[in-house]
Amino acid sequence: MLSILLWLPLAFGLVALLVPAYRAWVVALIGSVATLVIAAVMAIGFDGSGGLQYVEKTPWIPDLGISYALGVDGISIFLVLLTALAWVPAVAFAASRRAGGDRERLFYFMLLLGETATLGAFLAQDLILFVVFFDLMIVPFYFLFGIWGTDREGITAGAATVKMLIFTLIGSLLMVVGAVSVGAFAGEPGTGLTYYIPDLIERGLGESYQNWIFWLFAAAFFVKMPAFPLHGWMPDAYRAAPLPALAVFSAVLSKVGAYGFLRVVLPIMPDAAELFQTAILIFAVASIIYGSVVAFTKLDLRLIIGFSSIAQLGFITLGIFALDETGANGALFQMVNHGLVVVPAILIVGLLAERFGTENIGPMGGLAKRAPILAVIFLIATMATLALPGSPNFIGEFLILNGVFQTDVAIAIVASSGVALAAYYALRMYQRTMHNPLPDGADDREISLRDGLIVVPMLLVVVILAFAPQIVLSDTAVAVEQAVAAFTEVTR
Amino acid sequence: MTGTFEAPTLDYAALSPLIALAVGLVAIVLTAVFRPLKRLAPGLAILSMAVAAGCLVWQFGTEADLVSGSLRIDGLSTTFSLLILIAGIVAVLYAAGDIAGRQVGRPDFLAMLLSSVFGMVMLTMANDLIIFFLALEFFSIPLYVLCATDLRRPGSLEAGLKYLIIGSLGSATLLFGMAMIYGGSGGEVGFQAIAEGLTKGGVISDSLVLFGIGMITVGLAFKVSIAPFHQWTPDVYQGAPTPVTAFMSGATKLAAFAVFARFFLVALAPETDQWDVILAVLATLSIAIGNLGALTQSSLKRMLGYSGVAQAGYMLAGIIVATADGVDALTFYLAAYLAMNLAAFGALIVHERMTGSDSIASLRGAGNSHRIVAWPMTIAMLGLAGLPPTAGFLGKVFLIEALADQNWVWLAIVIVIGTMLSLAYYLRVVAVMWTNDPAPQGEDGHIDGDLLVTGGTPPWKDLGLVVPIVIASVAVIFFGIFPDPLYDFASRAGDAILSLTG
Structure with missing residues (x-):
């Protein structure tokens, strides 16, 4: 079942390479929808009280x-669903805008390869397999951003992409060393090698090893998120990226980093996580404050969303490193939620850009009068x-802060200011685009039915989650409890 | 039966790969004499290498000392020899349409190629100091000449001469080192006997022996182009005809690393603590210098030369750990490296014949205009850079695994840092091919016509080129997804070392 889910997008991607170029989008759309259906069937059959x-x-x-080991538990199930869900509007949006240009087949192949790689990272239960998919994720996005990206002032799409790739691979390659070292040093010597994550957790890793291996993983995950101060690649890459690819990249790939902490770091390296808890919490708070502050100085919509993501991922890190159930639950909820919100937000940037001819909020405004639905x-x-x-964000952030308050009050108080800052940049973004007078020459068309169908479903899920967060939280609880088990035992 | 002289028994079955190559060599030299037979030469070369490969497959499980223990056939020699023969066969195919071979006479070119292959195969079997040196020279000398076969270009002649001088220096150093080991071990030449001699004589930290190890290391470092003994590499890679570069980049490393493994892990096994740090320092230097050097190159062949220096540094890690796992990882990595290099150079040959240029800039827009160049090159570059799903990625994982297992984590980190640097130049090639529109003809001012081949079959229809390129590219991906067959194959080499050292 999981193998089908995992390889289906790639299979459709390969078919897309073979059909005539103008049909490639049909294949890709069918592929992404089929993947979503399988993921949904899997989620329905998922037993919330069970483990892997x-x-x-x-x-x-x-x-x-x-080993080639796949499995889902409460930590990964909704991220898998999110992935399958996010790809559908991205493919649909790309199809509606002919985003593939004169190389459509390659475009959809790369997009679907990206889906397989991302699903693989969430499904892998073998540490090396996880590393393989984690590194593989970046390859299709390198091509997507590089070939179909936009050259910006000061930096070409190619240069921006190489920068992104080098940054993220620095982290990922260090993680290769980390992963291999975990296998080599876990358990008693002479017991034979294994990289199956549940086995590794059982075997345990000596504390002296944990302390340096922890940072190898942390580097990879923080770059991928990105977290301050390892976000240097983000602004250029976000500005260069084609919007459909950026939507899934921002929604899902950034979550893989946070997911990695829950899947690998906390269970296998609990001592190190506890030892470095305060340091990571400070990094997370720095990300929140930095991301929020920079977000409200930026005029480019992509950058506002990009820096706000840094802040959001700061919150998620905060929740994870609260090292208790409430915080981790909140973090997981927030991951799903942020992914759900970012896809429509980025696609709406595309709609706004079509109307104003720019992605800069400076010359925008006034759209609410004539296009109320879009507004x-x-x-x-x-x-x-x-x-x-x-909003579900409220629930997520509440849980996170609640968790952190129990660990470190000072950090929780500083982090709370991030919530206020978020209100500032989000409202500023809305006002500058929708209120104020409409600039001359702008097109104030209402959102078309087609675009509505692409954007609205994900927002519907957001609204549903706002009122029924238990849909997610009830299934995640058991697995989250296991992930943070090592810490709760100590405190009890 | 009652004669007074008893010749050593020859195990002809185990020697059959060498015999096949030698017969092929003689036959090709004869075709040069009988003009009408000249056209048979490429076929004969491929045939004799294929027969040799067949013999190796036939002898795959054999472990035996041959010719009074001076040669040894075992997992190490068979795996490495098979890979070398693959490189040789592909080189013949790549060279078939090449202008260099036409100039010096095709049979002569092929005879030299085949004798080089012969020397390399013999080197993988070398089990004493004399064969070690003989085989090394046997493959090196024809290679010097091969580099100079593109007679029209001063660059080619210069490459041959440079390689000759530096290579000879390396050989001399190596020979000097061997003499010292010979003395230090109490007059032994066989690898196992040397190990026993060194242990028995209690001369493990004797300065004579250490000096000998140092000089042999330097000599071999010249051959596999490990910094700081790499200076010839970029010049020779660039100057030599591209099919020759394709051959030597993979095969030389294979042959030299085979003997590297056998000599260091068997003969110098008692000295592991003495040489592992030296080699680790060399590996670090090589990774640093190779990667930094490659960053600024504009010629793809030069860049691959520097990248070869860095890659040799990664491979050295497989020797440093001094375990069977290390040799397995090294063999896997070399096999992957061979496939990646054959794909890259094959694509480059196609490109050169179309445009006459080997500059990275001239690849602009190949993704749109020439898929047979762009796809293999992309796969090869991603593989060399160590990205999944290629065999290059898993090769690095295996090397790092072997390192971590023996507590060489710092060297693993060095490899990782080197890999990061390497992304910048490997991806530049990919970026040039995919992110820009095709260059208008002659716009970059570098269509020098030097390498341009007009007339004849267009290179993308030349099956001798296209088929190996496609196979190599597919292999890079295939073994990145299903590494097990290749890993099993590679682990024969490790097993051989294990059975030699006990």
């Missing part, structure tokens, strides 16, 4: 104890970002 499910495990490189859709996305009570 749908496990598939066969040896891959038996001599080194590396409402954008408002929902905005409100969902700023943690208004009644």
Whole structure:
């Protein structure tokens, strides 16, 4: 089941390479929808009270104890769903805008390869397999950003992409060393190698090893998120990226980093996580403050969203490193939620850019009068970002802060200011685009039915989650409890 | 039966790969004499290498000392020899349409190529100091000449001469080192005997032996182009005809690393603590210098030369750990490297024949105009850079695994840092091919016509070129997804070392 889910997008991607170029989008859309259907079927059959499910495990490189092991639990199930869900509007948007240019087949192939790689990272239960997919994710996005990206003032798309790739691979390659070291040093010597994550957790890793291996993983995950101060690649890459690719990149790939902490770092390296807890919390708070402050100095919509993502991921890190159930639950909820909000937000940037001919909020304004539906859709996305009570963001941030308050009050108080800052940049973004007089020459068309169908479904999910967060939280609880088990035992 | 002289028994079955190559060599030299037979030469070369490969497959499980223990056939020699023969066969195919071979006479060119292959195969089997040196020279000397076969270009002649002088210096150093080891071990030449001699004589930290190890290291470092003994590499890679570069980049490393493994892990096994740090320092230097050097190159061949220096540094890690796992990882990595290099150079040959240029800038827009150049080159570059899903990625994982296992984590980090640097130049090639529109003809002012081949079959229809390129590219991806067959194959080399050292 999971293997089908995992390889289906790639299979459709390969088919897309073979059909005539003008048909490639049909294949890609069918592929992404089919993946979503399978993911949904899997989620319906998921048992919220159980542990790892749908496990598939066969040896891959038996001599080194590396296996092809897949499985889902409460931590990954909604991220898998999010991935499958996010790709559909991205593909649809790309299809509606002919984003592939004169190389459509390659475009959809790369986009779907990206989906397989991302799903792989969430499904992998073998540490090396996880690393493989984690590194593989970046390859299709390198091509997507590089080939179909936009050259900006001062930096070409190619240069921006190379910068992104070097940054993220620095982290990922350090993680290769980390992952291999975990396998080599876990458990008693002479017990044979394994990289199956549940086995590694059971074997345990000596504390002296944990303390340096922790940072190898942390580097990879923080760059991927990105977290301050490792975000140097983000502004250029965000400005260069084609919007459909950016939507999934921002929504899902950034979550893989946070997910990695929950899947690998906390269970395998609990001592190190506890030892460096305060340091990571400070980094997270720095990300929140820095991301929020920079977000309200920027005029480029992509950058506002990019820097606000840094802040949001700061919150998520904060929740994870609260090292208790409430915080981790909140973090997981927030990951899903942020992913759901970012896809429509970025696609709306595309709609705004078509109307104003720019992605800069300076010359925008006044759209609300003539295009009220678009304005409402954008408002929902905005409100969902700023943690208004009644939005799922509120629930997520509440849980996170609640968790952190129990660990470190000072950090929680500073982090709370991030919520206020978010209100400022989100409302500024909304006002500058929708209110004020309409500039001359701008097109104030209402959102078309087609675009509405692309953007609205994800926002509907956001609204549903706002009122029924238990849909997610009830299924994540058991797995989250396991992930932070090592810490709660100590405090009890 | 009652004669007074008893010749050593020859195991002809185990020697059959060498015999096949030698017969092929003689036959090709004869075709040069009988003009009408000249056209058979490429076929004969491929045939004799294929027969040799067949013999190796036939002898795959054999472990035996041959010719009074001066040669040894085992997992190490068979795996490395097979890879060398693949490189040789592909080189013949790549060279078939090449202008260099036409100038010096095709049979002569092929005879030299085949004798070089012969020397390399013999080197993988070398089990004493004399064969070690003989085989090394046997493959090196024809290679010097091969580099100079593109007679029209001063660059080619210069490359040959430079390689000759520096290579000879390396050989001399190596020979000097061997003499010292010979003395230090109490007059032994066989690898196992040397190990026993060194242990028995209690001369493990004797300065004579250490000096000998140092000089042998330097000599081999010249051959596999490990910094700071790499200066010839970029010049020779660039100057030599591209099919020759394709051959030597993979095959030389294979042959030299085979003997590197056998000599250091068997003969010098008692001395591991003495040489592992030296080699680790050399590996670090090589990774740093190779990657930094490659960053600024504008010629793809030069860049691949520097990248070869860096890659040799990664490979050295497989020797440093001094375990069977290390040799497995090294063999896997070399096999992957061979496939990646054959794909890259093959694509480059196609490109050169179309445009006459080997500059990275001239690849602009190949993604749109010439898929047979762009796809293999992209796969090869991603593989060399160590990105999944290529065999290059897993090769690095295996090397790092072997390092971490023996507590060489700092060297693993060095490899990682080197890999990061390397992304900048490997991806530049990919970026040039995919992110820009095709260059208008002659716009970059570098269509010098030097390498341009007009008339004849267009290179993308030349099956001898296209088929190996496609196979190599597919192999890079295939073994990145299903590494197990290749890993099993590679682990024969590690097993051989294990059975030699006990």
